[in-house]
Structure formats: C-alpha cells, structure tokens
Amino acid sequence: MAENTGKLKAAERMKIERQVMPSADASLRSHTFEEVNMGMAEQIAMLEAKRCLECKNAKCIVGCPVNVNIPGFVSRLAEGDLPGAAEILTGCNALPCVSGRVCPQEKQCEAVCIRGNKGAAVAIGYLERFVADWAMAHRNGSAAASPQPSGYKVAVVGSGPAGLTAAGELAKKGHKVTVFEALHKPGGVLVYGIPEFRLPKEIVRKEVENLERLGVEIVCNVIIGQTYTIDQLMNEMGYHAVFIANGAGLPVFMGIPGENFKGVYSANEYLTRVNLMQAYDPNAATPVLRAKQVCVIGGGNTAMDAVRVARRLGADPATLVYRRSRAEMPARAEEVHHAEEEGVTFQMLTNPVQIVGDEKGWVKGIICQKMELGEPDAKGRRRPVPIPGSEFEIPCQVVVEAIGTKANPLLTATTPDLQVNEKGYIVVDENNMTTKPGVFAGGDIVRGAATVILAMGDGKRTAAAIDSYLKTSVQLPN
Amino acid sequence: MGYQVVESVWLAPNVRKLKVSAPHVTRNCGPGQFVIVRATPDGERIPLTIGDADRESGTITLFIQAIGKSTTDLCALESGGSICDVAGPMGRKTDINHVGHAVIVGGGVGTAVIYPQAKALKEKGNYVSAIIGGRSKPYVILEEELKKVCDAVYPCTDDGSYGFKGFVTQRLQQLIEESTENKVAEVITAGPVPMMRAVAEVTRPYGIHTVASLNPIMVDGTGMCGGCRVQVGSTMKFACVDGPEFDAHQVDFKELSDRLSAYRDHEQKCMATVK
C-alpha cells in the first residue's frame, strides 16, 4: 500500500471514488438476522479515508452532534495508524461501534462534508465503524487506569445510550456509579428496539462489560419510581446525584377502530418480543405472531426495523404503509434502501382509518385512505390530505403500529417536584439539571424521541455537569 | 446468581407457594402490585402478584398456578433453587378505603391475588368477607390464612365437595341479599376472566362498586410495549401501569378473554416440551 509515499494532493484525493460498504446478499439476508453491513476491509477503509481533504475549517465536525474530530481520526486511518485513529475517535465518542452503525450520517456529519460539494461525501459513518470495531477487537483488558475514588455516588436511571455514556464518563472521574435498569438486560433501545441485523447485540454486551471493568455497577430489574423513588435514592441510599435517562418508551396508538384485535402490535412490543425475548427463534419461550401478510404503519427507523423484521419472519408481502411520500420518510436513507432491496413493499401516501377483524378477533386487514400532499406545515413538510372516496382494504394478519412514542409517566408521576412540560418530557436547564437539585436528565426523556448520538451527547455533557455539581455543591463528610 | 427460593410448598394440586428472596421488591410494595419474573435465562417474562412481602427478611411470597410452560417451570422449583429475574413492584397499589362491608371474591389462584387486599381492608377497619372458590376441595386455597384476616370466609366448590356447592357468584348474590344490615359496599375480585365478568354482572344491578384485578398478557410491565392494553369504558388502558385493577363494570371482558388466546398454539407447543 501507499502508506509511506507521503501525503496525497487534494486533486489526487478528489479522484478517488467513494467506496461501498459490502452487504450480505439481499435475497439471502431477508430470511436471517445476520448483520446486513459486513464492514470494510482495511485497504478499502484506508482508501476511503484518503478521500478526506483534512479541511482546516472542517464542517463535518460541526455537523456531528458530539463533534467527533473527524479529520483527526480519518487522517490517522489514511496513514494506517489504527491505534492513533482509535485513540482520537474513542476520546470523542463513547460508543462509536454503535453510532458508526446507526447514526443518520447523511443528515449530520456527511451532509455538510466539504468533499461532498463535488462528488460524494466522505463515508464518515463507515470509517467510524471500521475504526471503532478495530478498537473494540484490540481493546486490552485494563479498560483505563482506575482513577482515585472521589467518594461520590451517582445513580443512573436507564441503561440506554444516554445512561451508558454518562456512567462511563462519571466512572472515569472516580465516582461510584450504579445504573438501574427496569428490564433484565442493559442497553435500552439498543437491545430491545434496534434489531440484530443492524446492531449485533454482542457489541452492546461488550460495551456494557467494558463499563463494568471501569467499576460501574449495573443493577437490572429495578424500576425507579416503583422499586425505589428518586427521593429514596438520594435521602436513604446515599446517592449524591441522579441522572435520569429512562427514554421515551410509551407507545402511541392511532386511536382507530379495531386496534385491539389479536395480531395488532405496537412496534415496541413486536420488536421487544423479537429482539430482547429472542422470538426470532421459533423455539424461544416468548412467541411472536408470524403471518403471510404483514402491514407496518409509519415511516421512521422504528417502522423500517419492524417491516424488515416482518420480512425476516416470513411475511410476503411485508408492506410499509406511510401517509406521506417517500421523500418525507424520517428513516435513515440506508435503511430505506436496504428494505427495498429485501423486497419490502412501500405503500406510500396511504393512511389507515380502520383495522378489520374476523369473528374470532383476529386481524384480517386494514382499511386505508389514499392521500395527496397539500400545503407545507410549520416544519415545512407537506401535509398529507385524504382523497375523498379513495378507501381500499389491504389484507393482512399482523399489523404493527410504529407511529411514535411519548414520555413514560412512571417515574415522573412519583417525583412531583420534577417539572415536566405539557407533553410529559422532563424540563432541564443548560446543564441538564432538572428542577430538583442534584437530579439531572437527558436523552429521549428530555428531547422526545430523538437519536442515539444525541442521547450519547447528553450523557457526556451531563456527566461533566454532574462532576462539577458534586465538586462545588456537595460536601462529603471527612 | 438469581433470586433464591427460600420456601416452596404445594397448596393445591396445581398451585405452589414460593417464598423468594427479593429485598428490592419489598421496600415499597403494597397490595395489588405484582412482579415480572423470568424463571431461566431463556425464559418468558410473566407477571405474578406479590401475595405477601416481608421487609425484614427481604422475601416475597408468590402463589403460582401451573397452567403453561413458564408457570410449570416455576412450580417445579424447590427450596434452594433460584429464579433468574424478579423485577418490581409493578402496577398501582390498590385504593384501600374504609367502606364498611367489603367482599373479596377469588377463584383458583385468584384467591392469592386478592389475599393482600383482604389484609389491607381489614387493617383499615372494614368488615371483610371472603368468597373463595375451586373446582373441588383440594383446589380451595388460603382458607386458613384468610380466616385470620377476614370476618367471614365462604369456601365454594363446583362439585359441592366442600363448603357451598356452586359458583362464587351464586354465593356472592346470596351474601348481598342476606346482608341487609351490613350492606355490601365494595367487591374486589380476581380469578378466571369468565368469573370476574360474572361477578361484575352480579353487582351491577345493586350499584356496588366492583374492582377486578385483570390478567392480560404482559411483556415488560413498565408501559413500554402496550401489549397489556385493555378497554375500560371508552379508553384504552395499559394494565401494567394504569392497573392491574379497574372498575369491573367498565371493563370489556370479552375482548380481554379473546386477547388471552392469541398465543394458544405456541403455548401448547411449549407445554409439549415440559411433559
């Protein structure tokens, strides 16, 4: 390879085409839960890295919600210095194996990449994944020199990306961290929501193990608000600060007739059964209904995951029903593309108005209305308007609703001094502190359903804020 | 690892009482609440009522009726065994008020589900009657325990082998009619869906406030999946966080019983691996 031939000139960099991510054959993978993207070979990743112009005014860094030093790690990779690249990347981003796989890069770092002004943007997400996977494979047992214990105890509520990131950062500062998780397995949406074929659970497990090596204690089966209240954590159990990162897990149903027929699922239930409870294996203890015809309603990442799961469980057709057009779908572009390759049917500009069932209570179809795009709404998205008289029925035996989530009131209801907004999301100040002193919050429970990287960003920023809060406001007994 | 079983006894041919070490659950739990349990690392998450809790020893008591794979696995546990996961407490605590005469109506393992309510109602100074049913004598459970916390206990059996011959609903009807001085003010019921539905129909004409402890299929128990949804009046409720107890006169029992049959094929297949 050309590692030692000195730096390439910009013109040479511009000549290199964007490298492609090898993916499993669509006709085979649409029947298995193996990871779709297979990862780049080292030479290919290095070649892709050489496309980066190493801009002085690197717009990509600003496009990334956690400001990863992209030219920094990419230039090391281009030189073949993988340990150097890994050090820079993991210093900026606590879970790069995850973000490299699930970030909506095309709307973030890659959207503003200067290389993209002429030709394609640098494949930053793929390079991030490459370096992160290398780093994980070469991680040595001693996670980091364990710091001097600070004497402070911090409780983290929820083990999704926000909670895990904060726990790691706080542990590195010497604080004693306990993560409380309601489910039996840590990871939040990363384990119960996002399927194996996009994010192997092994990766999440290894990240969690790494945190445990840093001294973080993870306690599952504890529902804060029920098992212990926030006040008990602080007044009786000796925690000096609490970080609430319990996500936005309450599913929204459409409110149309027929939603309680057997075979109607929220995406959360469908995906939880398949991912967390392993119902992709027909011999698992937890069942999931498999049907010939499955309709998934929605257009986001959750809908895309559900419809691709349905396909893998044997649905033919597996149909995605969305009320706007393809251009408005909020899902990651790569997922839409992969879904299409896997044979998912897209039924766009279509809005369900009723679910119909048979006399035994099983779903047999959904009645839909055709839509057309009207005037743009406040966000500039064109509003779908029903076309009168356009009703038609799509036959199906399973319906999955993936139209969004709202704030879960379980915790906030038992903590009345925690201010929430009209939608139930927790109100925080610029340091992510809530209206209750010493209690901080971040991730989806503050933002509403957002992204993994924003949740991780919140975890990192809040950990820093908690650290300074502890040092300035909490006196330890000597 | 896991949660230790410290005591295990059969109460009926198909109902086992397990005392389990789960100190975290005992801290805040109250009547009406439940835990979600996973027997083994590849097991299902299933809801079970907290039949009793002792904060001092950090133990909870579960009463489990073996009806399928998961409950059969749990009923096979002996003292010294362990349960992989015990999460909770979940659900709301029962609203316990001073009403005068309160009646609890339990069928099968439902008797265990409302045992904590009976205790709490008595502690609030109510006159508490318990009507408990089983198909025949060995299936009537917790009679002795209930006698200690109730003013009157009326066992019923379908075949008349013990106590009142007939359904708990027939005995309830009688009790309501008999209690002219000490009028029945509230009924709390738990058991098979058809029984709870029938109880609601008995009390409806009298306008007696009636609460049913519902048992839909659950997954997480934290409000995250919506699988436990039940129709109560005109609103959809999630039983794990809004319940599990609801106004029995408002519940759509037909739909509940229908939804409980969603996985019958799979359940039968799983049971075949047990036997």
Ligand SMILES: Cc1cc2nc3c(=O)[nH]c(=O)nc-3n(C[C@H](O)[C@H](O)[C@H](O)COP(=O)(O)OP(=O)(O)OC[C@H]3O[C@@H](n4cnc5c(N)ncnc54)[C@H](O)[C@@H]3O)c2cc1C
């Ligand atoms: C199916 C699906 C696909 C997605 N795909 C993408 C994607 O491709 N890219 C992307 O960027 N984003 C994606 N998202 C969004 C992203 O996953 C979320 O924004 C992110 O996970 C939020 O992180 P969090 O840490 O705030 O909460 P979560 O990940 O929701 O984790 C919260 C955790 O807290 C636990 N918890 C809740 N209440 C309590 C309590 N009272 N006590 C203790 N524990 C509690 C929960 O069990 C859970 O484990 C997707 C979301 C879903 C549902």
Ligand SMILES: Cc1cc2nc3c(=O)[nH]c(=O)nc-3n(C[C@H](O)[C@H](O)[C@H](O)COP(=O)(O)OP(=O)(O)OC[C@H]3O[C@@H](n4cnc5c(N)ncnc54)[C@H](O)[C@@H]3O)c2cc1C
């Ligand atoms: C809040 C709550 C509290 C409960 N408390 C108790 C308790 O204290 N003791 C106890 O023994 N059981 C209790 N149950 C019921 C218990 O959870 C189920 O019996 C159990 O999930 C069945 O699992 P399985 O694998 O053994 O049987 P499965 O194979 O899943 O089911 C076997 C049969 O039982 C029916 N069934 C499935 N799920 C339920 C259910 N949730 N309730 C009733 N029938 C069901 C099915 O239709 C099927 O015919 C409670 C349920 C809820 C929701």
Ligand code: SF4
């Ligand atoms: S974390 Fe996401 S946005 Fe940031 S550089 Fe990585 S892929 Fe891009």
Ligand code: SF4
């Ligand atoms: S903007 Fe694009 S080309 Fe410039 S440094 Fe960032 S990744 Fe490289």
Ligand code: FES
């Ligand atoms: S069991 Fe999932 S919401 Fe109730």
